[in-house]
Amino acid sequence: MASRLRFLLGRALIYAVLTAGGGIMAFPFYWMLATSVKSPQEAQQAEPIWVPQRMRPANWQAAMRLGAEGGNRWWGGFAPGRTVTFFVAAGGEGPRPRVRIPKPPGAFHDPRSEGTRIAVERVPGGWRFSFTNTTHRRFRLLPVVLYLPKSYRAVRPELAPDAVRSAGDYWRMEWVNLSPGLFGYVFHNYREAWHAAPFARYFYVSFVTAGTQVVVGLFLAAMAGFAFARVRFPGREPVFLLLLGTMMIPGEVLLIPNYIVLAKLGWLDTFYALIVPWLASVFGIFLLRQFYRSLPQDLFDAARIDGASYLTLLFRIALPLAVPGLVTFGIFNFLGAYNALLWPLIVTQSPEMRTVQVGLQAFIGEAGSDYGQLMAASTMAILPIVVGYFFAQRQFVEGIARSGIK
Amino acid sequence: MKRFDPYLAPAVLGFGVLGFLSAEAAGLGFGPGVTGPLAWALAALALLVAALGAYRRPGGWTLFALIAALAGLAGPARPLLALAPVLAAFLLYGGLRHRLPERGAAAFWGWVFVWPSLALILVWHVLPGLFAFYISLFNKVSFITQSRFVGLLNYRILFHDPLFWRAMSNTFWYVVFTVPTGILLGTLVAVLLNERVRGLGLFRTLYFLPYITALTAAAAVWMWIYHPEFGFLNWLLGTPGFDWLHTPDGVFALLFRPLGVRLAGFWAGPSVAFVAIMAMSVWHLLGYNVVILLAGLQSIPRQYYEAAMIDGASWWQLQRHITWPLLSPTTFFLAIIGLIGAFQVFTQVYVMTPTGGVLNDTLTLTMYLYNKGFRDSDFSYASAIAVTVFWVILFLTLLQRRVLERRVTYGE
Numbered sequence: 048m049a050s051r052l053r054f055l056l057g058r059a060l061i062y063a064v065l066t067a068g069g070g071i072m073a074f075p076f077y078w079m080l081a082t083s084v085k086s087p088q089e090a091q092q093a094e095p096i097w098v099p100q101r102m103r104p105a106n107w108q109a110a111m112r113l114g115a116e117g118g119n120r121w122w123g124g125f126a127p128g129r130t131v132t133f134f135v136a137a138g139g140e141g142p143r144p145r146v147r148i149p150k151p152p153g154a155f156h157d158p159r160s161e162g163t164r165i166a167v168e169r170v171p172g173g174w175r176f177s178f179t180n181t182t183h184r185r186f187r188l189l190p191v192v193l194y195l196p197k198s199y200r201a202v203r204p205e206l207a208p209d210a211v212r213s214a215g216d217y218w219r220m221e222w223v224n225l226s227p228g229l230f231g232y233v234f235h236n237y238r239e240a241w242h243a244a245p246f247a248r249y250f251y252v253s254f255v256t257a258g259t260q261v262v263v264g265l266f267l268a269a270m271a272g273f274a275f276a277r278v279r280f281p282g283r284e285p286v287f288l289l290l291l292g293t294m295m296i297p298g299e300v301l302l303i304p305n306y307i308v309l310a311k312l313g314w315l316d317t318f319y320a321l322i323v324p325w326l327a328s329v330f331g332i333f334l335l336r337q338f339y340r341s342l343p344q345d346l347f348d349a350a351r352i353d354g355a356s357y358l359t360l361l362f363r364i365a366l367p368l369a370v371p372g373l374v375t376f377g378i379f380n381f382l383g384a385y386n387a388l389l390w391p392l393i394v395t396q397s398p399e400m401r402t403v404q405v406g407l408q409a410f411i412g413e414a415g416s417d418y419g420q421l422m423a424a425s426t427m428a429i430l431p432i433v434v435g436y437f438f439a440q441r442q443f444v445e446g447i448a449r450s451g452i453k
Numbered sequence: 454m455k456r457f458d459p460y461l462a463p464a465v466l467g468f469g470v471l472g473f474l475s476a477e478a479a480g481l482g483f484g485p486g487v488t489g490p491l492a493w494a495l496a497a498l499a500l501l502v503a504a505l506g507a508y509r510r511p512g513g514w515t516l517f518a519l520i521a522a523l524a525g526l527a528g529p530a531r532p533l534l535a536l537a538p539v540l541a542a543f544l545l546y547g548g549l550r551h552r553l554p555e556r557g558a559a560a561f562w563g564w565v566f567v568w569p570s571l572a573l574i575l576v577w578h579v580l581p582g583l584f585a586f587y588i589s590l591f592n593k594v595s596f597i598t599q600s601r602f603v604g605l606l607n608y609r610i611l612f613h614d615p616l617f618w619r620a621m622s623n624t625f626w627y628v629v630f631t632v633p634t635g636i637l638l639g640t641l642v643a644v645l646l647n648e649r650v651r652g653l654g655l656f657r658t659l660y661f662l663p664y665i666t667a668l669t670a671a672a673a674v675w676m677w678i679y680h681p682e683f684g685f686l687n688w689l690l691g692t693p694g695f696d697w698l699h700t701p702d703g704v705f706a707l708l709f710r711p712l713g714v715r716l717a718g719f720w721a722g723p724s725v726a727f728v729a730i731m732a733m734s735v736w737h738l739l740g741y742n743v744v745i746l747l748a749g750l751q752s753i754p755r756q757y758y759e760a761a762m763i764d765g766a767s768w769w770q771l772q773r774h775i776t777w778p779l780l781s782p783t784t785f786f787l788a789i790i791g792l793i794g795a796f797q798v799f800t801q802v803y804v805m806t807p808t809g810g811v812l813n814d815t816l817t818l819t820m821y822l823y824n825k826g827f828r829d830s831d832f833s834y835a836s837a838i839a840v841t842v843f844w845v846i847l848f849l850t851l852l853q854r855r856v857l858e859r860r861v862t863y864g865e
Contacts (some may be wrong), residue, residue, distance in 0.1 A: 061648055065645050065650065069655075069656055072660050072663060072736065073662070075663070075671065075736070076674075078674060078685060079670075093683065093693065094688065095688055270567075270570070273566060274564075278566065280559050281463070286567060286571060293574060293578045293582075295847060295850075296578060296582045296843065297839075297843055299839055300581070300582055300585050300842070300843050301585070303585060303822075304580075304582075304584040304585045304836070306827075306832075307832065308577075311482065312481065326573050327571075327573035327574045327577070327578075329574060351555075357558065357566075358562070382665060386665075386667040386669075388667075388803070388804075389803075389819070404667055407673065411669075411676075418680075421673055424673075425669075425670035425674060426670075432667070433665070440654070443661075443665065448745060448747070
């Protein structure tokens, strides 16, 4: 009985430690996601807000209705001729509220605020505001600032404001977008970050770079690894030792000489600079060589005696059997290429050639205090890898584990 | 056709690739440009070799030497023509395919498979390593100024450069703090996960996700957590306004201050800001250690544990006398990989403290190299840093091998 109790206590302790550790590991992700759907005012609270307004279903309904009125129930918008009506429940009596559409700071002329007709009317139980787009343009956002006298009781806007501040006798309520639509409401920060920097281009550059590195790198490593494992050619051992020796050279030694070579080739700020220096990987050759060596030699001898050429041996016999090894190296290579910051930072100058990581790094400097947008941008940057992980979880984990066994 | 050497084709191939690469390099102005009289002299030499070869051993080598001479002539002027030997090798192989002995085919295909990777690695990994040392011997190599050979002067300046020593001691503390912490925490988690827990997949995902997360994004999140006014950590610890990433006081100095001990310089330890970055780095790398260690644990035969349990060993004794020694090759591997990785730490430091922190308290070696090379455009001094770092890493790796490998128990 005592040993049973001890066993149970031990199990409980194991789970407690693992859960606590897992919580600490996962917390930054939660915090990133939570902040990415917060308004600036929510983000900048001394007391953390665990469930942001934009994650509450009550607001989703209002966001959807307002979005449908403005243009589209999913992505909102403020289309020409549309009228968005907004209701604020307010009990008691008081002066008339004031409402306006803020102009971008420093703008001389703002078609949105000048072309929107605003109507304010008293209805039972509160105030109704309607905004009509009299222009011929479609606006992505409908920002609204509302001054509501403090004399009203039980004030409840249909859609929770993004910021509430006290301004004399008034409450100043702000909405960054009063016709958001469901996704436009929840993913507001994502959409704004996407528009604030050319993230589409960043993703394109990153995927072209990482994809080419993976495809060509796999091809090269598959060939060289096969030669080192299964072809007895003169000079094999010295060349292999030379390759192993290059693993001793840390990457930072190569930064400057490779930069100079790229500059002389005129390749700086091009895809060549991002891709070519890292195409061949000693690690990949080594990994695949180990893999081919685990296949039986008899297989190759038999095929050779039957008159198969070395090309056939490689592409028809060795490669199909080495798929797990190829997947391992492919994942490693993609991770390395996609997550790299230092090299793309050095060899690219123009925003058109920035990878996601360099773009994000620049965005961190530009976003300033808008942590909601910054976290949204960070989430977007890690999303492809995380999604890939959930699709190929086993390959990821086994691949990493395999890389450690030599 | 017996006169044809089976190694002819690979030799021609190799010559072609090297000839092309060197001609391209000469065209870009690397090394002595082979032009004018020198080129003719080389061509004459190649022809002489060809003639000698023809006289001594009629057969395959003659052809090779002739191709060599032609390529030597063409090389400096037309780099693409130097690829002619590659074509020649393929034609030779095509013509002889059915008469070639097994060894010849292996030699040809072996080299064909290896050359693309080998050429890329030579050009982008091996030669740049040597080139880095070469440019570190010059005075201010940059694209603007003419540089002058100064020997080891850059290294002499480097050894008296306080910023370099600052970066070196910061990096040293980084290695000393993060590598053992990462391995110990990783071992703890891996051992617990190996106790046949339910929900292994979930736990593994939780611990592993930070590792595949891009460091740039992770650093952005941690900056937000460390934010002095709105950061989560300050709320959790009840220290409002504490600016984690801009506090240059050394942690040892802070720890010993209440005892009346004043520590300064190196012994003050890494700054609070740098320790904050280290915590983030351990968080990031832990998943890798856990996965590798878990694989190592699963390769330990269960019979050892069963035998020891029959003998009445406690859980702690099992870990101490079976797990730890049998896991040591994995731990050793992680220590070496961790050391090499930690010495090159850049991304999270650059994102979280772009200027190297207050009073350079988070300046690392790679960051100093980056600043010198790409901000100040002093390539030779930056190369001197790189070469020094290379020797330090090499020395530490070998030292680690000597010190730790004696304690490593390899199975079987």
